[in-house]
Amino acid sequence: MLRAFSTAATGMSAQEMRVNVIANNLANINTNGFKRSQIDFHDLIYVQEKSPGSESGAGTAAPTGLEVGNGVRPASTLKVFSQGELEKTSNPTDLMIEGEGFFKVQDAIGQDRYTRDGSFRIDADGSLVTSSGYRLQPSITIPADYKQITIGRDGRVSVTAGPNGDLQVVGQITLTRFQNPSGLASVGENLFSETPASGTAMDVAPTEAGAGTILQGWLERSNVQMVTELVNLIMAQRAYEINSRAIKAGDEMLNTANRLIQ
């Protein structure tokens, strides 16, 4: 009986974890390039109190055994890399990837990080940087006297600059792909880092090998859908509740047993 209490408790803590994941998704509903997470559960190992086929009497074998389950555990969280919603900003340095690639940026300590958030700015040196100031890799420098920036679907960056307004190509944006994007680690600030599970980063040109194309003047919003998350939240809440009811029912049963001895 006491084991049943801890079984129900595993159910409650699993649902608690699910609520945490949903809350983080909802909190990031307006975060550019955010990818929602979903949590997967696994049932816990079983205790075999009687194995199937064991002898149950003179010459007969029980066709089924007695296996007692111990509840549930959160197995993994999966980041779903589906395309987020598009938003037109008309800002020439806002970029969106239509496809599976990532922008590569270098963080403060010089490590490569990957992001889907393409809201780039031009810093004091003329480089394209993220809103946290991390430089896009390979770095692209925009001349100080630029008039217009054009970024093609293939990632070619050209500007009109100089006294005559000549069109010149100043760089090429490359994208990075991973065999298993869901295996990337989130490091905050809309950035991901490579892990053994994600596979090694593959630098590819936009429009090639599923990397996707670049859209200028658009941003990718979060792929969190409010209705889905709220429905999940209700389901998690109800599941939490029924597990707590199981504990209550067990408590009542124990209480009856206690009253046996007067």
Place this chain on the structure above:
Amino acid sequence: MDMIVERTSAQLEGMEQQFRTTTHNLANVSTTGYKRHLTTFANALAQQMGTTSRGGAGGSPIASTQIDFSQGPIRRTENPLDVAVRGDGFFVLDTPDGPRYTRDGSFRVSATGQLATSDGQLVAGENGPIVIPAWVATSQVTISQDGRVSAEGLPLGQLRLVDFEDRTALVPLGAGRFVAPEDVKPLNASGEIHQGHVEDSNVRAVDEMVNLVVLSRTYGMGMKSARMQDERVRSLLQVAMS
């Protein structure tokens, strides 16, 4: 007299067993591919006599667990590597300890490009593991209803789907996986595979809650009857001692 006491206590024990199974089901109400467990009782005496008649006058109930392999609801996800089986069949995982069978088809690509579970166990294809080349984006992978995996028209393999004549022989290992005894051979399965979907747990919360209420009431009744027997023995003793 002894027999009555023995029977009541066995019944109470059986109910505790049932309660544990119910809480386990409830804990797994949102576990992908989970199959509900049932506690069934057989009359020990009837079993000993090799009959299944319920007319046996005595004998304690013996509890055993069974798994209800009925179809769980199929839910749409956005992941192209999530697959659900509608109908009969289990996916096969090639683990270091031998084949494991599961209905949980929430698969991933491993770092080496193979189709695998979230903890890295390889998913078996008809001709070895299914490898997704590095140039293929997961959104380009298509899996047909008969389990053929392809990307941009290039065939990558075929998911292996098996079933068993006697599913009661399967032993649950947790994590939604089952192992089959050596003498039980897998057969080809007829289920349909649906890409971008997963099969939810087949636990129905309402049924389990009803179970809980019934259990808690009958448990109370069982306890009451145990107490009455105790009183009877006590009064008998009083008569005998006086």
